[in-house]
Amino acid sequence: MSETLLEKYGGQVPRYTSYPTANHFHAGIGAAAHRSWLAALDPASDLSLYLHVPYCKRLCWYCGCSTRATKDYAPVQSYARALGVEIERVAALLPRRMNVRHIHWGGGTPTMLSSGDFSSLMALIADRFAIAEDAEIAIEADPMALAPTLVQTLARSGVNRASIGVQDFDADVQAAIGRVQSVEATADAIEHLRAAGITAINIDLVYGLPRQTLNGLFDTLETVMDLAPERIALFGYAHVPWLRRNQRLIDEATLPGAVERLAMAMGAAELICGYGYEPIGIDHFARPGDPLAQAARAGNLHRNFQGYTTDAASALLGLGASAITTVPFGYTQNTADVAAYLRAMAQSDGLATVRGHRLDEDDRLRRAAIERLMCDFTVDLARLTMEYGRTPAMFVDALARLDAMAGDGLIGRTGWRIAVLPKGRPFTRTVAAVFDRYLRTDLQQHARAV
Numbered sequence: 001m002s003e004t005l006l007e008k009y010g011g012q013v014p015r016y017t018s019y020p021t022a023n024h025f026h027a028g029i030g031a032a033a034h035r036s037w038l039a040a041l042d043p044a045s046d047l048s049l050y051l052h053v054p055y056c057k058r059l060c061w062y063c064g065c066s067t068r069a070t071k072d073y074a075p076v077q078s079y080a081r082a083l084g085v086e087i088e089r090v091a092a093l094l095p096r097r098m099n100v101r102h103i104h105w106g107g108g109t110p111t112m113l114s115s116g117d118f119s120s121l122m123a124l125i126a127d128r129f130a131i132a133e134d135a136e137i138a139i140e141a142d143p144m145a146l147a148p149t150l151v152q153t154l155a156r157s158g159v160n161r162a163s164i165g166v167q168d169f170d171a172d173v174q175a176a177i178g179r180v181q182s183v184e185a186t187a188d189a190i191e192h193l194r195a196a197g198i199t200a201i202n203i204d205l206v207y208g209l210p211r212q213t214l215n216g217l218f219d220t221l222e223t224v225m226d227l228a229p230e231r232i233a234l235f236g237y238a239h240v241p242w243l244r245r246n247q248r249l250i251d252e253a254t255l256p257g258a259v260e261r262l263a264m265a266m267g268a269a270e271l272i273c274g275y276g277y278e279p280i281g282i283d284h285f286a287r288p289g290d291p292l293a294q295a296a297r298a299g300n301l302h303r304n305f306q307g308y309t310t311d312a313a314s315a316l317l318g319l320g321a322s323a324i325t326t327v328p329f330g331y332t333q334n335t336a337d338v339a340a341y342l343r344a345m346a347q348s349d350g351l352a353t354v355r356g357h358r359l360d361e362d363d364r365l366r367r368a369a370i371e372r373l374m375c376d377f378t379v380d381l382a383r384l385t386m387e388y389g390r391t392p393a394m395f396v397d398a399l400a401r402l403d404a405m406a407g408d409g410l411i412g413r414t415g416w417r418i419a420v421l422p423k424g425r426p427f428t429r430t431v432a433a434v435f436d437r438y439l440r441t442d443l444q445q446h447a448r449a450v
C-alpha cells in the first residue's frame, strides 16, 4: 500500500455508526420530539434497547467512551435507580407493551452494577417490555471486575452474550494505555461466563495503540485464539485528545504511524481469518456459525451505535446518560452529564433528551447507501435511489471523486453500482464519506480513516 494512498485517502472521516453522525445533532430536537416520536412508533414493530452505565473502576487513557471512574458504589446505585425511572417513563410513552429482540448493556462498565441492581433492572425491563424468547441480551464485561455472583445473576437474567475488552496483552502497551489486564484474569472471566451458560463471547482488540508493534499484536492474537471467542472486533485506536482529555496522558511520540497501523490491521485480519473466522465489515470477525457471520453472508448485516449487528429493528431506544435513541423519524440523545441526567429523572415525568436530528428522505437514502457500503462493501445507487423515488443523477457531483478512487484501484464502478475493491477496504469509511452531505473536512472532528 503506497504512502500516497494513505496521504490521499487516510484523512479524518467518521466511523459511520449513524448517519448523520452524532456531532450533527442539535438542540432543536429535544424532549418534545422524543415523546411524540416514541408515541408514534408502530406498535407491531420490534424494539431494541441500549442501556448505558457511565462508570468504570478506573479510566483507561485510550478510552473514547462516555464514562467516569469511581471506586465507590453509591453513585452507581443512584444511577441504577434513575435508569429504572427512565425505563418506566419511556415504556409508558410507547403505544403498547412492545416486543424487544435485542438488549445491549454498554458503558463504561455495566458489570459494575451489583447483582441486586442488575436483576432488578432486568426484571423491570421484562415487566414493561415483551422480551422475545430468543432475544439477544449482551453485556460489555470488564474481566478485572467480574464477580462470580454477578456472572450467575447475568445468566439468570437472560444474558447470553458478553464482550470482553482486551485491547492488547503486551505489558508495554498496557502500561502506555493505563490499563493492566492479565491473560489469566481474562481467561478466568471467560471460563466463568461459559460455565454459567453465557457461551457467546466477543473479544475486543485495538490496533494503533502507543508502543504497539506488529509482532506484539500477533502475540496477543495467538493468545486470543486460545480463548476461542465467537467474535473478535479489531478497532483502530482513535486518538482524539481534543475530544477526550484522558487521551492527553498518551505520549503521542509512541503512537504507530499510518503505515504501521495499516500493516497491523491487514496482518491481524490475515492471521484471524487463518484461524477460520470470517471477516465482517471493516473491523469484525466471527466464526462461520455465529449469527453475525450468517447475517453478513445473507446481506442482512446492519450497523448501529454498537457497531456491526444482526439487529434489524427500526427503533433502538437508548437509556441512560449520553444514550442515543434511533427511531424511524430521527435520533435523540440524552445528556452525557450524569448529574443533569439524575436531575431529569428526579423531576416528575422528566426526560433527559438534549439534542437530536429529524431525518428527511435525503438523509434516509444516504444513510442506506453508507450502511450498505460499510456492511457489504457495495451499493447499487440506481436501485437504491429508485426505492426512494429519486434518480442516481442526485449523486452526479460525487462521480469525480468516485472515479478518482476507481483510478487508484480502491473501487470498481459499473454504471451506478459501486464496489469497494480489496485494495480499497482499509479506506471504506472514506468511500462512504462521499455520500455524507454534512461532512466538514475543515474541522478536527474525527479520527483518521487508517
Ligand code: SF4
Binding pocket: 055, 056, 057, 058, 059, 060, 063, 064, 065, 067, 107, 108, 109, 142, 165, 179
Ligand atoms: S476502556 Fe472500558 S474500562 Fe476503560 S475507561 Fe473506557 S469504558 Fe471504562
